[in-house]
Amino acid sequence: MAKLGKLNKYGQEGQKIILEFEQGRAQIEVLTPYIVNVFYDPEKERVPSKAIEGSKSVSVNLALEEKKDGLWIHTGQVSVRVCDDFYVDFFDKDGREVCLDYRGERRPLERVSSSLLEQEGHSAAASVQQCKIQAVKQLKPSLHFYGLGDKTGFLDKRHYDYEMWNTDNPAPQVDCFKALYKSIPFFMALDDTHVYGLFFDNTFKGYFNMGQESEEYYWFGAEGGSLDYYYIAGDSMPEVLSGYTYLTGTAPLPQKWTLGYHQCRWGYVTQEDVEEIARNMRENDIPCDVIHFDIDYMQDYKVFTWNQERYHNDPDSFLDRLFRDGFKTVVINDPGVKQEEGYPIYDEGVKEGYFAKTPEGEVYINAVWPGAAAFPDFGNPKVRRWWGRNQKFLLDRGVRGIWNDMNEPASFNGPLPQDVVFMDGDRESTHGELHNVYGHFMAKAAYEGLKEFDGRRPFVITRACYAGSQKYSTAWTGDNCSIWAHLQMAIPQLCNLGLSGMPFVGTDIGGFGADTTPELLARWVQVGCFSPLFRNHSALGTRKQEPWQFGKEVLDIYRKYVKLRYRLIPYFYDLFYEEERTGAPIMRPLVFQYEKDRTARTCNDEFLVGGNILVAPVVQPGTDKKMVYLPEGVWYDYWTGARLTGPAWFVKDAPLDTCPVYVKGGSIIPVMEPQSYVGEKPLEELMLEVYPGEGSYDHYLDNGEDFAYREGKYHQYHFEVTEEGHVTGEVVHAGYGEPYKRILVCRRGGRGPEGAPWEELAAGCF
Numbered sequence: 092m093a094k095l096g097k098l099n100k101y102g103q104e105g106q107k108i109i110l111e112f113e114q115g116r117a118q119i120e121v122l123t124p125y126i127v128n129v130f131y132d133p134e135k136e137r138v139p140s141k142a143i144e145g146s147k148s149v150s151v152n153l154a155l156e157e158k159k160d161g162l163w164i165h166t167g168q169v170s171v172r173v174c175d176d177f178y179v180d181f182f183d184k185d186g187r188e189v190c191l192d193y194r195g196e197r198r199p200l201e202r203v204s205s206s207l208l209e210q211e212g213h214s215a216a217a218s219v220q221q222c223k224i225q226a227v228k229q230l231k232p233s234l235h236f237y238g239l240g241d242k243t244g245f246l247d248k249r250h251y252d253y254e255m256w257n258t259d260n261p262a263p264q265v266d267c268f269k270a271l272y273k274s275i276p277f278f279m280a281l282d283d284t285h286v287y288g289l290f291f292d293n294t295f296k297g298y299f300n301m302g303q304e305s306e307e308y309y310w311f312g313a314e315g316g317s318l319d320y321y322y323i324a325g326d327s328m329p330e331v332l333s334g335y336t337y338l339t340g341t342a343p344l345p346q347k348w349t350l351g352y353h354q355c356r357w358g359y360v361t362q363e364d365v366e367e368i369a370r371n372m373r374e375n376d377i378p379c380d381v382i383h384f385d386i387d388y389m390q391d392y393k394v395f396t397w398n399q400e401r402y403h404n405d406p407d408s409f410l411d412r413l414f415r416d417g418f419k420t421v422v423i424n425d426p427g428v429k430q431e432e433g434y435p436i437y438d439e440g441v442k443e444g445y446f447a448k449t450p451e452g453e454v455y456i457n458a459v460w461p462g463a464a465a466f467p468d469f470g471n472p473k474v475r476r477w478w479g480r481n482q483k484f485l486l487d488r489g490v491r492g493i494w495n496d497m498n499e500p501a502s503f504n505g506p507l508p509q510d511v512v513f514m515d516g517d518r519e520s521t522h523g524e525l526h527n528v529y530g531h532f533m534a535k536a537a538y539e540g541l542k543e544f545d546g547r548r549p550f551v552i553t554r555a556c557y558a559g560s561q562k563y564s565t566a567w568t569g570d571n572c573s574i575w576a577h578l579q580m581a582i583p584q585l586c587n588l589g590l591s592g593m594p595f596v597g598t599d600i601g602g603f604g605a606d607t608t609p610e611l612l613a614r615w616v617q618v619g620c621f622s623p624l625f626r627n628h629s630a631l632g633t634r635k636q637e638p639w640q641f642g643k644e645v646l647d648i649y650r651k652y653v654k655l656r657y658r659l660i661p662y663f664y665d666l667f668y669e670e671e672r673t674g675a676p677i678m679r680p681l682v683f684q685y686e687k688d689r690t691a692r693t694c695n696d697e698f699l700v701g702g703n704i705l706v707a708p709v710v711q712p713g714t715d716k717k718m719v720y721l722p723e724g725v726w727y728d729y730w731t732g733a734r735l736t737g738p739a740w741f742v743k744d745a746p747l748d749t750c751p752v753y754v755k756g757g758s759i760i761p762v763m764e765p766q767s768y769v770g771e772k773p774l775e776e777l778m779l780e781v782y783p784g785e786g787s788y789d790h791y792l793d794n795g796e797d798f799a800y801r802e803g804k805y806h807q808y809h810f811e812v813t814e815e816g817h818v819t820g821e822v823v824h825a826g827y828g829e830p831y832k833r834i835l836v837c838r839r840g841g842r843g844p845e846g847a848p849w850e851e852l853a854a855g856c857f
């Protein structure tokens with residue numbers, strides 16, 4: 092909000108309303124009937140969005156109306172009121188208030204101890220922290236906030252304040268952290284009558300104060316850049332989120348093997364280390380698709396090199412042997428390029444001007460793993476292409492995915508100064524402006540390189556990102572710890588990432604820092620097997636964390652849940668297909684589906700996988716019971732088949748080998764027999780687990796690997812189930828060359844743990 096004085100006049104250019112105030116010019120643009128952009132910059136022209144690519148404007152029949160209380164813009168779904176001083180208010184299509192600018196002044200937060208501090212010579216923080224630009228909105232008592240990307244704490248962000256500044260802070264991540272590695276300046280606000288989204292598209296250091304400073308208002312702002320935000324309306328959370336992903340993009344359908352189990356560790360150094368892991372996976376019958384190589388595979392931590400000695404001078408053959416045993420290789424790729432003359436990546440980068448520079452025009456040097464290092468200037472498209480081409484070195488070794496780390500960017504010699512010069516396209520910019528999109532652009536470079544030189548659906552994992560990075564990359568939540576608090580936090584953290592448009596996410600299962608315990612690992616895999624990115628990872632020097640390191644009981648539990656994940660891969664894959672089209676995340680907080688349910692709004696220890704499966708994991712040590720909340724409707728206990736009706740609370744017995752799981756009545760869940768890795772055996776039959784109740788389900792099938800599906804080379808099946816559990820089905824799109832040979836149905840729910848015997852779905856119905 093900028094106090095711009097009286098609104099003198101306005102004009103319309105297409106769907107842009109140009110507003111001339113006494114003290115400046117601002118603009119409202121209607122993109123769709125549901126999405127309205129608010130823009131003001133005191134100094135300069137608009138810079139292109141990093142999150143939104145291409146025009147998102149569709150033709151809307153606008154109506155403008157001058158009223159005593161301001162200028163009204165009606166889109167058919169939203170009414171916007173613009174008043175003097177550039178106050179902007181949003182109303183629903185029936186004229187009811189939804190989101191109003193706050194008219195008062197922001198007030199300093201009162202801190203009880205301030206006078207005491209003053210006596211001790213500290214200055215009390217009694218001033219109001221000011222941003223160069225900010226928007227202050229009225230806060231209704233019943234409003235809840237969700238999203239904001241990757242933040243610590245719980246699901247509902249109300250009463251907390253956060254910063255947007257991609258940060259690698261090695262301390263254990265606790266609730267009062269202001270920032271982690273990712274900046275996604277988008278949130279949804281929900282109360283009994285409305286839900287809306289606000290996306291503040293600004294890459295400078297930003298602040299989101301969600302009612303911590305006041306019970307009357309919330310605000311967001313940034314230290315630089317423009318006031319540039321999108322109001323996104325919708326009748327439900329899924330609709331609002333789909334408006335946000337309409338702007339910033341959805342995550343593309345991944346290769347199917349990426350949905351399998353990933354094993355990682357900082358400390359697999361030699362070929363023998365990796366061989367031992369691979370052998371143990373198969374010997375212990377733990378399905379596994381992916382092994383990750385951390386920084387030690389490189390020569391002196393130089394990107395795009397491979398330590399030959401540690402791999403018997405032939406990493407290519409080794410990776411090929413791994414692959415023939417079903418293991419795909421993912422390697423870490425850090426941005427810092429070792430400063431070393433004669434190292435081709437460094438020499439070329441210097442010669443071509445591909446690195447960030449000091450204001451004096453020298454290559455900017457800080458320190459990372461390889462020691463003194465330069466930072467590729469990923470905002471420059473030429474640099475992204477160069478980086479993308481270099482991925483070929485890794486692909487030629489047999490690598491199938493790229494793991495981008497340290498791309499906040501992290502640096503060991505203090506933070507990069509704000510004035511280090513980075514390019515934004517062909518415009519000279521600064522670290523201060525582009526810090527938060529460094530990881531985003533690096534992920535984009537990796538994605539485009541893999542797409543061009545591998546051709547399959549790129550698999551990229553990133554630590555740092557910005558709004559819109561979901562188009563290029565999956566993400567993990569960085570360096571958590573092997574503590575119960577971080578298992579608890581994993582649920583709201585991953586759910587809020589999903590609500591921020593990043594669906595393909597996971598935590599380091601078992602915890603990264605510190606030593607895990609058998610019980611913690613057993614409980615963590617029960618959450619991890621339902622999270623989209625399913626990877627066990629731990630830090631150098633911590634207790635070994637592979638599934639077989641903790642004795643038979645934990646190994647058996649671990650296997651049970653990895654196998655459950657593999658059983659559900661067809662369901663997960665369907666969810667990714669749905670997500671690509673609608674933006675609905677895979678892992679969902681209960682509130683996403685049950686937003687009218689007040690208990691669901693603050694439920695931190697349960698989640699949904701898609702619309703049909705509810706997971707209520709135990710995230711406390713030393714307990715074999717779980718208080719389970721089931722929202723309205725009929726639910727079936729996945730393990731016993733018992734029928735339950737919500738909304739209600741239940742106490743579920745949950746000894747260490749039991750993660751409570753429920754399936755909604757009327758569900759059809761596609762499953763497969765677990766395999767050692769995805770594609771080990773051909774998928775000849777589709778297996779449907781069916782739960783009585785009226786429902787329908789679409790199942791998707793393609794080759795799981797390339798982009799042929801975009802040319803229609805996929806099969807889509809539509810199934811319906813009745814109250815009695817009777818199933819019918821048909822093929823609604825037939826484009827895949829190797830469809831199923833048979834479809835089998837098992838009626839579950841209310842029939843004991845096993846359900847009824849498997850039956851073939853009558854021929855002719857598909």
Ligand code: MIG
Nearest residue numbers: 357385386423496569570630
């Ligand atoms: O400074 O590559 O978050 O997953 O194992 C630590 C070593 C660098 C941080 C990543 C972590 C990775 C580790 N990296």
